[in-house]
Amino acid sequence: MLNTSWLAGLSLGDPISANPLDGGYASKTYRVRTTLGRTVIVKTQDELPPDLYYLEADGLNALRWSGGFAVPEVLRVTPSFVVLSDLGTSSPSPTFWEDAGRALALQHAHTNERFGYHQDNYLGVLPQRNPWTSDGHAFFAEQRLLRYLEVPNCQEALPADDRRRLERIAGKLPELIPAQPAALLHGDLWHRNLLPAPTGGPALIDPAVYYGWPEAELSMLIGCGEIPDAFYAAYEEAHPLEPGWRDRMPLLHLREHLCVLAHFGPVAETLEKLHTTLAAFG
Numbered sequence: 153m154l155n156t157s158w159l160a161g162l163s164l165g166d167p168i169s170a171n172p173l174d175g176g177y178a179s180k181t182y183r184v185r186t187t188l189g190r191t192v193i194v195k196t197q198d199e200l201p202p203d204l205y206y207l208e209a210d211g212l213n214a215l216r217w218s219g220g221f222a223v224p225e226v227l228r229v230t231p232s233f234v235v236l237s238d239l240g241t242s243s244p245s246p247t248f249w250e251d252a253g254r255a256l257a258l259q260h261a262h263t264n265e266r267f268g269y270h271q272d273n274y275l276g277v278l279p280q281r282n283p284w285t286s287d288g289h290a291f292f293a294e295q296r297l298l299r300y301l302e303v304p305n306c307q308e309a310l311p312a313d314d315r316r317r318l319e320r321i322a323g324k325l326p327e328l329i330p331a332q333p334a335a336l337l338h339g340d341l342w343h344r345n346l347l348p349a350p351t352g353g354p355a356l357i358d359p360a361v362y363y364g365w366p367e368a369e370l371s372m373l374i375g376c377g378e379i380p381d382a383f384y385a386a387y388e389e390a391h392p393l394e395p396g397w398r399d400r401m402p403l404l405h406l407r408e409h410l411c412v413l414a415h416f417g418p419v420a421e422t423l424e425k426l427h428t429t430l431a432a433f434g
Contacts, residue, residue, distance in 0.1 A: 164190045196233035205234040207273040211359035221255045221356045222349035245352030252354035253386030260335040260366045267291035267334040269362040282362045293322035300410035309418035317434035330394045334363040342376035371404035402429045
């Protein structure tokens with residue numbers, strides 16, 4: 153697929169090739185090469201909410217901090233596509249994971265008095281609700297757990313007993329999760345959204361930004377892939393965590409299990425993990 157309108161007005165030359173990349177669930181993603189020898193990334197999809205790419209651009213810009221993660225530059229955004237600077241195909245530097253831990257700690261040092269964000273955005277293709285909330289336990293319970301119970305795919309996947317146990321856990325969160333500041337979160341930080349920048353240092357893509365619990369961000373990384381211990385050591389050196397934080401990771405990862413079910417219905421592996429956590433905490 154090659155659309156000459158993608159680069160209109162950007163002074164990057166005309167597109168001559170578009171190589172497909174693995175761009176996740178929502179978009180078709182291409183590395184586009186131009187007649188001037190430049191490359192950019194284009195994410196496109198016609199059947200998406202018309203504000204999705206604008207909100208993605210807002211999230212990328214919110215994560216752009218001096219000394220933090222590299223973030224692609226937003227070159228153009230429309231309802232049907234977004235054009236981003238190309239991070240390239242560099243290998244991770246020898247200190248990639250330590251640098252990523254320190255960068256995430258720096259990001260989490262940016263806090264807000266309330267949980268939420270100045271606007272709703274998207275996790276996948278479903279709305280992520282971000283109303284400003286003073287109580288972090290209420291925010292996580294209502295906006296990151298219970299909100300999925302109304303989604304048809306979750307209603308299909310979760311019988312009444314599962315829903316009751318989830319509601320019990322939501323009500324017990326003040327006993328299970330220590331109070332934490334409302335920190336700036338990427339919001340969808342699994343290992344495939346953490347890439348090498350051209351320098352080999354860590355970069356972020358595909359955000360679902362809001363202010364929330366730092367431990368919720370870490371639960372996504374732990375729950376979706378193996379991350380070296382050097383990452384967590386560097387993170388904790390700059391941003392110490394409350395004792396027992398690793399034991400709380402499965403509980404906080406419920407949000408991701410529910411999001412998967414909401415998008416795809418009763419995925420057997422996800423249901424098995426969710427049931428294990430409900431049994432442990434509910």
